Amino acid sequence: MQNRFSSINYHSLNCNGRLVDLSTPKIMGILNLTPDSFSDGGQFNNEKLALEYAGKLLKEGAEIIDIGPQSTRPKADFLSSEEEIRRIGNVISLIKKEFPQALVSLDTFYAETVRFGFDEGIDIINDISGGHYDDKMFDTAVETKLPYILMHVNPLYEMMHSKIKFADITLSVNQYFSEKTLELLEKGVTDIIIDPGIGFGKTVEDQIKIIDETRFLGFEKFPLLIGISRKSFIYKPLKKSPLDINNETQKLHMKVLEQGAKILRVHDIAEAKKTVDAFLSYQL
Numbered sequence: 001m002q003n004r005f006s007s008i009n010y011h012s013l014n015c016n017g018r019l020v021d022l023s024t025p026k027i028m029g030i031l032n033l034t035p036d037s038f039s040d041g042g043q044f045n046n047e048k049l050a051l052e053y054a055g056k057l058l059k060e061g062a063e064i065i066d067i068g069p070q071s072t073r074p075k076a077d078f079l080s081s082e083e084e085i086r087r088i089g090n091v092i093s094l095i096k097k098e099f100p101q102a103l104v105s106l107d108t109f110y111a112e113t114v115r116f117g118f119d120e121g122i123d124i125i126n127d128i129s130g131g132h133y134d135d136k137m138f139d140t141a142v143e144t145k146l147p148y149i150l151m152h153v154n155p156l157y158e159m160m161h162s163k164i165k166f167a168d169i170t171l172s173v174n175q176y177f178s179e180k181t182l183e184l185l186e187k188g189v190t191d192i193i194i195d196p197g198i199g200f201g202k203t204v205e206d207q208i209k210i211i212d213e214t215r216f217l218g219f220e221k222f223p224l225l226i227g228i229s230r231k232s233f234i235y236k237p238l239k240k241s242p243l244d245i246n247n248e249t250q251k252l253h254m255k256v257l258e259q260g261a262k263i264l265r266v267h268d269i270a271e272a273k274k275t276v277d278a279f280l281s282y283q284l
Contacts, residue, residue, distance in 0.1 A: 013147045013191050013223070015103055015123035022223050024280060025257055027272050028105065028265040029054075029062030030229065033087045034071045050091045051098060058102055061273030065095060066126055066265060067117075068107040072200075074161045081110035088113075092120035105149070111136035118144045124193075125149060128200070130180055133157050138187055147191035148184065149225060152176050154201040162201050169206040170213045173197075177218055193263065194218045195225040199233065207233040211252055215259035226256045227265035229272075250275045 013020040020026075031054055054065050069084040071077070079087075092104055105124035106117040111134050114125050126149040131137045141148040152173045154160055166172045173196050181192055196210050196217055210217070211228070218224055228234065230242035234249060250271055253264055257279045266272040 015147060022262045025276050026063045026263045027061055028064040028066050028263050029057030029269050030267050031065050032068045047089055047091055051094050054095045057269050058099055060269035062269045064103040064105055066105045066107055072128055081112040084108055084113045085116045092117055092122055096121040109133040111140040114140050128153055141189045142187050148189050149193045149195055150180055151195040152197040160200060163203055164201055166206055169209050170216050192222050193225050194222045198228050199231040204233045211255055214256045223262040225263040225265055226261045228252055229266040246271050
C-alpha cells in the first residue's frame, strides 16, 4: 500500500499550478494594509500606494508579497473577516495584473478572507493562528490547494502575546508542528511551510534559542519561514528603534539561512537581498 505522504516534495511549492523552487532562499516582502501596524501603519492603506509599494518590493528583490489586512501587534484592534476584505479591496488583483511574476501570500486567520483572496489570485495562505482561530481554515486550505504557512502560536487570540515559560522551546515548537502537520497531511494539504512564530508569546531568551536552534525545527521535512524583521526582542534590549536595527537583523538572517531557512519575511528587502546573495556566494 502506497504511503499517502510519499508524493510530498519538500523542496518546492505548488503555487496555483506554478512550481516554486526552494533550493535557494526566497524573500517575502511585507505589505501592510493597516493603519495601526507597529512600524509602518497607515503608509500603504490605499490601492494606489499599495500597488506602488508592491512594485518597489519586487524591484528590490522580493519574490513573495505578503499582504496583511489586520495588525497582530499587541493591543491591536480585532477585525472581522468582512473588515479585512474591505481593506484588501482590489489590491490583490491589481498586483497580480501589474506584476504577474509575483507570488502573493495573504496574512489572515479567517477562512472567509482566504476564500476571497483565492478568488482574487493569491498563491499562499499565511495563517498566524495555525488553524486555532477559525476551525474552517484547514478545510479551506484543502479546498484551495494553496501552500499553507503554519505558525506556532498560543491557542487563543486573547493569549497571542502572553509570554509562556517553556521548559524547552525547541521541543515544544516541534511537538506543535508534529501534531499540526499530521492533521494537515491527513486532510490532504501537502505544501506546508512552518514558521516558529518569533515575536508571538515567547520570551526574549526563547526567541534567541529558536534562532540558535533553527536547524532542529521541523525535522528537516518542511520549508522553514523566519520572520524577525523589526521584532522587539532585537530592538528593545538594545534600546533602539525598530527602524534602527538593520545590522543586527541581517546577522540573525545569515544565522538562520546557514541553518536551512528557506523564506525570510522582511520589511527591508534590499538589505535582506544582500544577505541572501552573500549566503549564496558562500555556498559556491
